[in-house]
Amino acid sequence: MTQNETQNETQNEARSWTATRTLGRSGIEVSALGIGCWAIGGPWTMGGSQAGWGAVDDDESVRALHAAMAAGVTFFDTAANYGAGHSERVLGRAVAGRRDDVVLATKFGYGVRDGERRVEGLAVTPDDVRASLAASLRRLGTDRVDLFQLHVGDLDPAVSDDVRAVLEDLVAAGSVRAYGWSTDDLARARRFAAGPACTAVQHQLNVLEDNPEMLAFCEQAGLASIDRGPLGMGLLTGKYDDGAAFAADDVRAGGAAWMRYFVDGRPNPEWLRRIAAVREVLTSGGRTLAQGALAWIWARSPVTVPIPGVRTVAQAEADAGALAHGPLTPAQLAEVSRLLGG
Numbered sequence: 001m002t003q004n005e006t007q008n009e010t011q012n013e014a015r016s017w018t019a020t021r022t023l024g025r026s027g028i029e030v031s032a033l034g035i036g037c038w039a040i041g042g043p044w045t046m047g048g049s050q051a052g053w054g055a056v057d058d059d060e061s062v063r064a065l066h067a068a069m070a071a072g073v074t075f076f077d078t079a080a081n082y083g084a085g086h087s088e089r090v091l092g093r094a095v096a097g098r099r100d101d102v103v104l105a106t107k108f109g110y111g112v113r114d115g116e117r118r119v120e121g122l123a124v125t126p127d128d129v130r131a132s133l134a135a136s137l138r139r140l141g142t143d144r145v146d147l148f149q150l151h152v153g154d155l156d157p158a159v160s161d162d163v164r165a166v167l168e169d170l171v172a173a174g175s176v177r178a179y180g181w182s183t184d185d186l187a188r189a190r191r192f193a194a195g196p197a198c199t200a201v202q203h204q205l206n207v208l209e210d211n212p213e214m215l216a217f218c219e220q221a222g223l224a225s226i227d228r229g230p231l232g233m234g235l236l237t238g239k240y241d242d243g244a245a246f247a248a249d250d251v252r253a254g255g256a257a258w259m260r261y262f263v264d265g266r267p268n269p270e271w272l273r274r275i276a277a278v279r280e281v282l283t284s285g286g287r288t289l290a291q292g293a294l295a296w297i298w299a300r301s302p303v304t305v306p307i308p309g310v311r312t313v314a315q316a317e318a319d320a321g322a323l324a325h326g327p328l329t330p331a332q333l334a335e336v337s338r339l340l341g342g
């Protein structure tokens with residue numbers, strides 16, 4: 001492709017880019033970028049293991065969420081788990097007085113010991129789901145959750161049928177507008193989507209962890225793809241090299257089996273190598289590496305909504321800055337795939 005052709009393609013892409021999305025079949029409008037609120041929950045444990053991202057400054061978290069809103073972000077994703085209720089409270093503080101300007105997603109399914117900073121076991125009976133919603137509404141300071149998501153990614157599908165039935169009741173009652181499942185399992189996502197008010201799947205997606213099957217399913221079923229881990233827990237920002245050192249209560253320091261980005265608290269060298277291979281394409285056009293990683297997600301499908309986590313105003317502004325650039329071009333997407341051996 002000549003330089004002129006590349007330039008034309010970039011201009012055409014920028015023209016067709018709208019920085020908003022309709023959330024699946026719900027009709028709910030959101031910014032194409034959401035903000036993830038896991039880290040701002042502060043420290044907590046799950047089944048006795050560290051599950052938070054270390055200490056946080058709540059005032060800075062609120063300022064970061066306000067900065068995201070000022071930059072056009074309207075969608076925020078949290079969970080009852082994060083900080084065992086703390087993240088929801090901080091988000092509630094941030095949206096006080098602006099509730100109608102934002103779309104709030106939260107999650108349920110675990111035994112949250114509010115005030116104790118710990119989560120133990122499952123909470124997925126119909127009574128549990130209703131009680132969890134009541135607690136989330138209280139902490140968020142609202143009368144409705146826009147997107148209520150089942151957090152237990154590997155829940156027994158037969159149990160999920162009962163959960164889905166309760167969620168349909170809650171939608172009919174008006175305290176939930178739409179629901180989804182945070183799962184990487186296609187069969188489970190498909191089963192949940194049989195519910196008429198199911199509108200989204202939250203799943204892992206980033207430039208080094210593609211999921212074409214889930215994206216194709218979301219497109220075909222009319223669901224939003226809410227993309228977690230879009231920055232590889234910080235690795236795709238380029239700031240972590242071999243010298244990274246995390247606090248002991250940061251989940252990235254531990255050696256959890258599911259942790260792919262960091263190994264025993266250090267960046268996974270294989271990931272660093274692959275990031276180096278695509279850095280030039282991702283940072284073209286004046287994007288930071290993180291903005292390029294978000295642009296890759298938008299280029300993958302028009303139903304994607306990446307939800308990078310942030311801890312500071314600077315991160316919120318930098319990530320929201322990706323909205324102005326829009327998606328990578330099809331040629332850049334193909335180039336990334338080629339460089340990664342796809």
Ligand SMILES: NC(=O)c1ccc[n+]([C@@H]2O[C@H](COP(=O)([O-])OP(=O)(O)OC[C@H]3O[C@@H](n4cnc5c(N)ncnc54)[C@H](OP(=O)(O)O)[C@@H]3O)[C@@H](O)[C@H]2O)c1
Nearest residue numbers: 036037038182228229230231232233234237308309315318
């Ligand atoms: N099972 C589930 O449902 C599930 C699982 C995982 C995540 N999620 C959701 O997805 C959201 C995002 O995924 P994630 O938390 O795994 O991580 P991520 O979005 O891939 O990475 C977020 C982290 O990267 C760093 N960062 C963000 N923007 C930056 C910037 N511009 N410059 C430098 N560093 C930056 C921050 O951490 P540091 O400053 O500490 O490096 C931030 O906490 C979560 O908050 C949560 O809402 C859901």
